[in-house]
Amino acid sequence: MRQEISITVTDKAKAEFQRGFPLITKEALEDVEGLATEGAILELNDRQGRFLAKGYYGKQNKGYGWVLTRNKDEAINQAFIERTLKEAFGHRQGFFDDPSTTAFRLFNGEGDGFGGLTIDYYDGFYLLSWYSEGVYTFKDEVISALQNVADCRGIYQKKRFDTKGQYIEEDDFVAGERGEFPLIVKENGINFAVYLNDGAMTGIFLDQRDVRNALKEKYARGKTVLNTFSYTGAFSVAAAIGGAAKTTSVDLAKRSNSKTIEQFSVNGIDYESQDILVMDVFNYFKYAKRKELKFDVVVLDPPSFARSKKYTFSTSKDYTNLMKEAIAITEQKGLIVASTNSASFGMKKFKGFIEKAFKEEGRKYRIVEEFTLPADFRVRKEFKEGDYLKVLFVSLD
Template sequence: MTKTIDVQVNAKNIADIKKGYPLILKEAIINPDALREEGSIIRLIDRNRKFVAKGYYGNQNKGIGWVLTRKEDEEIDFDFFESKIAAALARREALFADPETTAFRLFNGEGDGIGGLTIDYFDGFYMVSWYSEGIYSLKHHVYGVLDKIVDYKGVYEKKRFDTKGQYIEQDDFVKGEQGEFPIIVKENGMNFAVNLNDGAMTGIFLDQRDVRKAIRDNYAKAKNVLNTFSYTGAFSVAAALGGAVKTTSVDLAKRSLAKTIEQFSVNGIDYEQQDIKVMDVFDYFRYAKRHELKFDLVVLDPPSFARSKKYTFSTAKDYPALLKDAIAITEKNGVIVASTNNSSFGMKKFKTFIEQAFNEAGSKYKILEESSLPKDFRTNRDFPEFNYLKVVILQKLK
């Protein structure tokens, strides 16, 4: 039986919780000393000991846990987890039925009712990611539900949380059959090689599915494409399949070369006809300017924070300068896919970065389209901070 403890919440945060805010913030708790063992079920109460909500204790970033229910008599047990996961499955029925897409987010944390937990689907294999020790201590419920309601080939997990002051990224085989990696999944008819037992990344960021489709279908034909911070080259694959004349993929990580070759190869694309450069993106911008290289389509999707020997980069302060560099090597009437997954600012702020960069570059632009997370990355529309992805596709006018 999971222990339940009473935790007092201050009045300001009670109002937010009642409106549906799911994260239990550290500063919201009046009696933090009551929190001892992660995974405990916590009853949130006001100063008069009146019930507010129920959740679990698990340290994750600025939160100490997540609200799970606002019903006092609802138990946080196997049936609770089954109801949430079954509802998430039902919402993704169209994706399960689509033979052209065999990889997607099955369960998206607080958007599907259980913060700190995500489940991704990869053609019969399931990847469960745990974001705190607290939710991990409730894993028996989640795995029990998967045993009961899904027909899986195999289940893997990634632990993404602090333990004894040390952040760990650990992946493990859990049950079923072990995959022979890479396995090839489909996304809107494109092939991608994924590994579920090879560290933090699988080989593809599932949240950019809609953007890859847009690049392939609407922006790549007959274009010279630059893909920066290219990781395994997924945007480059989409561009090549969309008829790009040539793609150039740039990433500092040494393993990006072999991974990008692999992604081209599983799509029948001759990687030798593409450029794959293992180098710092900022160095590449200088190289491109020196050699007067210009591109018709530039993809700019940096990590929120990155550190190399020369630079420390943060999208929150450095995105305008990065975009300004991209503008300089984009052809007139060329297209820039500006993207960020930094949750610390919203779309409105992101657009001010775009405006600043073009002003400083002495250039003009128009927005062609904008997007955020795809539907399987379910979020609460009242709390945009959880809808972290911001993508603006724009055209350089001069």
């Protein structure tokens, strides 16, 4: 039996919940420590005892849980989850109907009404990501609801939590049939090899789909393209298919080499005609300057936080300097694709990083295009923090 407790919220939090804010923060609650177990249903009341909302308790880096309903009498059970999933599926019907894209976000946490859980679709397979012990207590209801709502070839999961908020490795298979990996999915006609059973990452970040498509369709033809922090080379593949003269992929992880070769190969591209380097990106900037190398297009999509033997990178502190490094090896009239997935600041502050870099370098620039999350990554207007992706196509003047 799931625990249900009533919790009093502060006056400030009351106003936020009344506006539709979905995150239950530690500061919003008068007292919950020691009272609630992970997955407990929280009935949120104001100091006069009036009902505000109902959610669940699940500690993660963002907060203490998520609001699920503002109907006091609505039960949080499998039927509730099925209704929520059906609504989310309805919003993605256009993606299901598009044969050129067979991988997309099907359920985006609080954007679809159940924070702490995401569901991604990979050509008939479903990948559940759990972000707290609390949401994981709903596992059986979610899986049963998903099987009732969708025709699932197979279901996999990623548990993205432990006491330190890190990924826990275990058998990721949950139900249905086991996939044969790599599974080849399509994104705007491009093939990508993905693995649902191999650690925290699958091989492609689905939130960058529109950005890769813009690079392929508008900016890559005839250009030399440098893809830094390249992971499995998805931007490089998109650029090559878009007619790039040559791509250079740079990432510190040793696996990036074989993974990038694989992504080129599943698209019939000769990977030996491209440069794939296992190297610290910051060392590569020094190497490129020393060799007087310059590129028409530079892709900057660093992790929010990264550490190598010599360098520590934090987006909020170091993006301006990273941008300056990129400016130095970008051709005049070239393009920098500046990207961050950090949720700790908004687009205005990110643009400030770019402006500061160009000002300190004494250079002029234009932002020719900008992106946030694609349509399948639904966000709520009451929770702008959920729209974490910020991408700017910056032209050097």
